[in-house]
Amino acid sequence: MKKNVLIIGAGGVAKVVAHKCAQHNDELGRIAIASRNLSKCQAIIDSVTAKGSLKQPAEIRAYALDALDIEATKALIRETDSQIVINVGSAFLNMSVLRACMETGAAYLDTAIHEDPSRICETPPWYGNYEWKHLDECRERGITAILGIGFDPGVVNAWAALANKQYFDRIDSIDILDVNAGSHGKYFATNFDPEINFREFTGTVWSWQNRQWTPNSMFEVKRTDDLPVVGAQNLYLTGHDEVHSLSKNLDVPNIRFWMSFGDHYINVFSVLKNLGLLSEQPVKTAEGQEVVPLKVVKAVLPDPASLAPGYTGKTCIADLVKGSKNGQPREVLIYNVADHEEAFAETDSQGISYTAGVPPVAAARLIARGDWDARQMVNVEELPPEPFLTLLDQMGLPTRVKDEHGDRPWNA
Structure with missing residues (x-):
């Protein structure tokens, strides 16, 4: 059973993720938010507090982080004892955050395929250019990595x-x-x-x-x-x-x-x-x-x-x-x-952020319960859809x- 969530990113989707994690912190444990912009992280925490989203009294902590820095990301995962990392930062961060998760044992979730800033619309299939190259390593290490768990993809x-x-x-x-x-x-x-x-x-x-x-x-x-x-x-x-x-x-x-x-x-x-x-x-x-x-x-x-x-x-x-x-x-x-x-x-948050931010929290809850703790890299269609859709029904989608x-x- 995995607990404690590190949210990477501080945009509109991250705000929804934070609210939804807070609403289910009895299952998910401690919550941390990290971004290069510490004030944006704190603004999200203030929003969660103002809305009374926390199901159980707890502190949500903000951290300054350049998630392209793999060693710094690994250190933060360990410092916060996070066993689930929800990456809702820029798609440019995916491979760095994934590497940090693979080397710390944390479960990894993202909402989009990795992108190289210097390239656009690469040769398909896009997952084959980046994430899928680590399928074997995730399986060998027993790392749960759920790719594209927003709304679309997700x-x-x-x-x-x-x-x-x-x-x-x-x-x-x-x-x-x-x-x-x-x-x-x-x-x-x-x-x-x-x-x-x-x-x-x-x-x-x-x-x-x-x-x-x-x-x-x-x-x-x-x-x-x-x-x-x-x-x-x-x-x-x-x-x-x-x-x-x-x-x-x-x-x-x-x-x-x-x-x-x-x-x-x-x-x-x-x-x-x-x-x-x-x-x-x-x-x-x-x-x-x-x-x-x-x-x-x-x-x-x-x-x-x-x-x-x-x-x-x-x-x-x-x-x-x-x-x-x-x-x-x-x-x-x-x-x-x-x-x-x-x-x-x-x-x-607006509806686009909401539709993208609720699903990774539903997935995190399923990982915490063990239902989706796949211990390998998967896309969403490779997992049983019923428990996921059941949670989304309850969580607003x-x-x-x-x-x-x-x-x-x-x-x-």
Whole structure:
């Protein structure tokens, strides 16, 4: 049984993780938060205290940490006696934090694939470029490492596993649909780290079609879906983390990820990209200063965590699964709807952060109980989905299913 959680990162998702860990500190034990920015860690602790989120009286401690420093991260894991590390910092940190966990014995959780700051949209499968190179070492050391345990990737992977296990004999396609129908009232902003956000969309869009990797350009392929609560939405084929593990772990010939975008976002994005302002490669100014255009854009855009007050509307994220059951064609929509205002009322965070931050805490609880203490590196679809989805139902992210029998809770 593992206890004591170290949260690495101090953004909007980390705030949700801290609130949810606090709500379940009877299971999870002591909580520590670490980031390069100590004041951001303390602000999260203040939010947890103000909301009265702690289930049992306890102190949450903040630490200054450069998580790229493996030795410093190992030392902090040992100092805090943390047996579970939830990495919700930048995706650039993944391999350093994973290494620290492997060498201290702590369980490792993250919410996205590792990224090299100098590279964008590498050759698929992306996990094969970094994390999966350590599969054998994690198994030999008995290290639990759960990759991509946010919402997408994360919950959508568990839904795919559920569909494969319960709803279908054969799956022909999985289309992951990600819609944010909310409004933050800003002229332009991204809902999570602008640097990571833009990097997803400036390179090749990779999807898994006819059992092979298929390249497209961003905003090249569009569809419209009428989804529960949020209604008709325009979605665009986008490259995304979960496609890279689901294509390996499930026998499904077509797996695609789609995200909703409004015309305003597309226009601003296109101007920034065409001007070269989304480049990750450094340039020199006339004064001889070297700058990375993408980092400059990030610096002038609103901090995603600042969007939470006044954010209205809902999100809808779904797996649209098609295939057959008992020889008959079947289509099932597995989905969740989250509310920005409800997320803020509970955790001082907007709905995008909420959907990403609740799942790793559910996973941490399952590790603490031993149910998901895999003692090897796994993606979410390799684990039993039922206990995870059951906890999410209780923790604010209920799963629903819409099929020929109607629209209902997944376990009804």
